[in-house]
Amino acid sequence: MAPEERAFQERVDAGQKIEPKEWMPEGYRKTLIRQISQHAHSEIVGQLPEGNWITRAPTLERKAILLAKVQDEAGHGLYLYCAAETLGVSRDELYAQLHSGKAKYSSIFNYPTLTWADIGVIGWLVDGAAIMNQVPLQRCSYGPYSRAMIRICKEESFHQRQGYDILMKMVEGTPAQRAMVQDALNRWWWPSLMMFGPSDDASVHSAQSMAWRIKQNSNDELRQKFVDQTVPQAEYLGLTIPDPELKWNGEKGGYDFGEPDWNELFEVIAGNGPCNSERLGARRNAWEDGAWFRNGLTAYAEKSAARGAASMAAE
C-alpha cells in the first residue's frame, strides 16, 4: 500500500471525514460516484411511481403531503448530484449514464403503483428500507455524502410516518380500503426486502466498501433489522405479511423469513421489470423534450454576460 493510501486508510479508520479536495484512491472515488449517482437517480426516477397518484390523491391534504414528498425527493436528488459533482463528475454526465442504461437506479421503482394504498406502502416499506440503508451512511467517510445523508434521513423518516399514516386511515376504513392495503403489501413486500441487495454471500464490492466506510453493514444484517422492525407494524395494522415462512425466532431475537426470489431481482435489474421501459422512457423523454428549454436558458445567460461585458467596456 502506498504511503498516501495508508494515510488515507488511517484517517478513515479514525472516523475522520474525507473532503473533496483531498487525496483519495481512485477506486474509492469510483465506488462513491457509482453509489451516490445510483442513489440520486433513484430519487429522480422515484418521483414517477408516486407522481402517478398526485392528480388522484383522495383529499386535498393528502395531495399536498404527496406533492411535498415528491418535491423533497427531487431535492434529495439535487443534494446527491451535488455530492457526486464534488468527485469530479457533472450532472449531465450522470444523466447520460442513466439514460443510456449504464447507470442503475433502485429496482423498486420499476414496480407500478396501482392503488392509493401503494402510496402508503411505499412510504412505509420503501422509505423504511431506504432509511435502514441510509442511516449508517450518515457516518460515511466521505464528507459531502455524509452531510447529504444527514439531511435526507431526517426528511425520509418524516415520509415514512406519512406513509404509515395513510395506511392507518385505510385499515380503519371500509373493507375495500383494508383489502387495498393488504393487496399493496402483498405486492411490495418482497421487492422491499430486495432493496437491501443480494444476500451477503452473493454480494460483490462489499468488503472493500466496508473498509472504506462507504458501507457499514452487510445486506443481510440490514434486511434482518428491517423485517424485525416492520413485522410488528404490520401486525398493528392488522395485515398479513405474505411469507408463510415468517416466524419469531426467540433464540436469535429476530424473525426468520423466507428467501426472496432473487431471480426476479436480477431480471428487474437487467431491465425486465413491469415498468423498466416506461420509467426510463419517461426520463429520457423528459430530458430530450426539455433540450430546447435548457439551451434557451444557456443562450440567455450567454447573451446577458455579453451584454454585461459590453456595458462594462462602454463605461
Place this chain on the structure above:
Amino acid sequence: MAPEERAFQERVDAGQKIEPKEWMPEGYRKTLIRQISQHAHSEIVGQLPEGNWITRAPTLERKAILLAKVQDEAGHGLYLYCAAETLGVSRDELYAQLHSGKAKYSSIFNYPTLTWADIGVIGWLVDGAAIMNQVPLQRCSYGPYSRAMIRICKEESFHQRQGYDILMKMVEGTPAQRAMVQDALNRWWWPSLMMFGPSDDASVHSAQSMAWRIKQNSNDELRQKFVDQTVPQAEYLGLTIPDPELKWNGEKGGYDFGEPDWNELFEVIAGNGPCNSERLGARRNAWEDGAWFRNGLTAYAEKSAARGAASMAAE
C-alpha cells in the same frame, strides 16, 4: 340563356334528376360542390363533439348506440364525398380545403359537449335541425346528392329519436340530471336555430339555388318549422326554451320567437367560436399524423400491382 342551359333548366323544372356525366352549368356544379363538401365536412368534424363522450358514456348500451351513431356519421361523410367526387373533385382536394380553412363546416360543431345531456340534445336539436334541412334535399335535382340524402335522412331520424330518448331518461331521473338537460338546452338552443343560416333577407345564393332545386325552402321557413316542431317536445320533457319572446301565435299557426344573435354566428363562422381551433386542429393533426399510413398503403398497392404484372409477364 344558351340552349343547353335552357334544356337543363327545363329538366330541372320537370323534376328530373341530373346525373354526373350530363351537361350542367358551371355555377350549378360549383354550388353543389360547395354545399355537398360543406355537408361532408360537417359529418366528419361532427364526430369530434360526440366522440368526446364515447369513452364516458354512462352505460354499455348508450356507449354502443353512440359508437354506432358516430360510425354512421363517418359513413355519411363517405357517401357525400363520393357524391362530390362525381362532380370532378377528389376527396383529398376537399380535405385540403377543409384543413386550410377555405371550406367550412357547420358552425354548430364549434360548440363544446360539456355533459352527457349534450349528447342527447345534439341528437334531438342538432340532428333535428339537420333533418329539417335535409329532407327537402332528398328531392334535390342532382341525382347522386339526392340519393345520398335519402339514405342519410333515414339514419338521421333514427339518431334524433335516440337523442330524445337520452333526454327522456334523464328528465325522469334525479334533479341533477334534469338540471343537466336544461343547461344543455340553454347552451344549444340558439346555435341550433342558427343552423338554418341567416334570415332570408341576409342570405346570399338562395334564389339561384332554389331555381336549380338545390335548395327548396328558405332559411326562415325551415327555422319556423323547426321551432314549431321542437317546442311541444321541449314541453313534453318539462324543459324551458331559453327565449323569453317565445309564444304561440294562433294567427300564423306557429310560434313567434326571438332573433338569434347573428353576430355570434358570423363570429363562429369567422373562426371565433369556443372550439374552432381545437376541432380544425384535431382534423389537421389526424391528417398529418396519418400521412405515413396512407403512403404505406399506396406503396403496398403499387408493389402488389408491380408483382402482379411481373408474374403475368413471367407466365
Place this chain on the structure above:
Amino acid sequence: RHTLFEFLLRMGDNTLILGHRLSEWCGHAPALEEDIALANTALDLIGQTQLWFGLAGEVENKGRSADDLAYLRDAYEFRNLLLAERPNGDFGKTLMRQFLFDAWHYLCLQALLGSSDRRIAAIAEKVSKEVAYHLERSRDLVIRLGDGTAESHARMQAGLDDLWPYTGEMFIEEAPDAALAAASVAPEPSSIKAEWHSLVAETLSEATLKKPADGYMHKGGRRGIHTEHLGYVLAELQFLQRAYPGATW
C-alpha cells in the same frame, strides 16, 4: 361457479377495455375508412362485453347487471390482458395491438365453440364471425403497412417490438384454468399457443416484419395486477356512474 364467473369477467374485461382504447381514436384516424372501421370494431367489442357480463352477472347470481360489472369495479377487480390496456400510441401500434389480440381472440373463440357450457358456446358462436372479420382486417393492414414504405415498416416494427412482451400472458395458466379445462368449459390457455404463434409468424413474415425473440413477458392482468394505465381508463370510463350513483341513463 366462482371460477366460471372469473372466466367470463376475463372475456368481458378484454373486450370492454380494448373497445375503450379503440374508441379513443374517434374522429382522429388517418383515413375516414379507418374511423369507420375502428368505430365498428369498438362497437362489436362493446356488444360482446354486454354478452359476457350479462352471463357473468347471471352466473354470479348476486343481482349485478352487465353495467354494474363494467362501471362499478376498480382496477384490481379487472381481469383483462395487459395488452388490451396498452395506450394507443400511433395508429400503427394500435393496429398491431389489434392484430395480436384478434389472433388470440379468434383462436380462443374457436375453442369456445365446443365449450361444455352451452351459454358460452352460444356467445362464441354469435361473436366469432365478428372477430373473424376483425382478424381478417387487422392482419391485412399489418401486412400492407409492414410491406409498405420504409416509414410504415419501421412504425409497425416498433409497435410490434413494444407490444411483444405483452403477448406471453395470453398463454399462462392461472389458478382457475385447470378446473375450467377439466370441465371442458374453456381451453387451457397454453393449448392455443402454437396455433397463435404460427398464425402470427406467417403474417409477420408476409409483412416483412421481424418476429421478436421471446424474452421477458409481462403478466398479472388476469390476476388483477395491471399496469398504471388501467386506473386512468376506468376513471374516465366510470365517471358518470361513479359521480351519480344509482341514476338511470
Place this chain on the structure above:
Amino acid sequence: RHTLFEFLLRMGDNTLILGHRLSEWCGHAPALEEDIALANTALDLIGQTQLWFGLAGEVENKGRSADDLAYLRDAYEFRNLLLAERPNGDFGKTLMRQFLFDAWHYLCLQALLGSSDRRIAAIAEKVSKEVAYHLERSRDLVIRLGDGTAESHARMQAGLDDLWPYTGEMFIEEAPDAALAAASVAPEPSSIKAEWHSLVAETLSEATLKKPADGYMHKGGRRGIHTEHLGYVLAELQFLQRAYPGATW
C-alpha cells in the same frame, strides 16, 4: 352570501385546477430544478385551495368541507378561469400559462388585501407572498426563454398566441361582481385590467415576444361553462372520492 360563496369558489377552483395541471408534470420537467419548482408551486396552490374552500364551506354553512367542494362537484359547478384548465402543452406553454395567470393572481390578491371581509383579506395576506414569488419566477423564465434561442423564442411565442384568447375572461364582469365590488369585498374584475396589461406588456417586451392583438376572447368559466378538458381533469382528480363514497383517507 351566495355571491360571496361563488367568489370563494372561483378563487379555489382556479388554484385547484391549475395546481392539478402543474402536478401532471411531476417527474417529467426539463430540469430537476423545474421539477422542484413546479411541485412547489402546485403545493402552494393546493394549500390556497384549502383556505378558499374552507372559507367557502363556512360561508355556505351547509356542512360542506373543503374536500367536498373539491371532490364532489361536477364540471358545470366549477368557476375557474378557462385559462387554468388549458392542457399543459410543452413546457413553454405551461410556463406562459403560469405567467399570464400569476400576473392576474398577484394583482387580484393585492386588491383583496383591502377586502372589507377580514377573512378574505387574511387569506390574501397569507398567500400573496407565495404568489409574488410565483410571478417573479414565471416572469423571469418567460423573459429568459423568450430572449433565448430561436427555438425557445418560437415556442414561447406559440404558447402565448395560443393562450392569449383565454386572458380576456379575467376582466369580464359577471353577475356577482357588481355586488361584491359595491360591498368592497372584491375588486371589479375590470379594475386590474390596465395594470395586468402593462405588467404583461413590459415583460413580453423584455422577452422580445410579440403581444397578440386583442381579438376573440373565450369566456364562460366563471359561469360554469367550461372547455371539454375540465371533465377529464375532474374524472381523474375525483376518482377515489367518487368510487368510494364516504370513505375517509
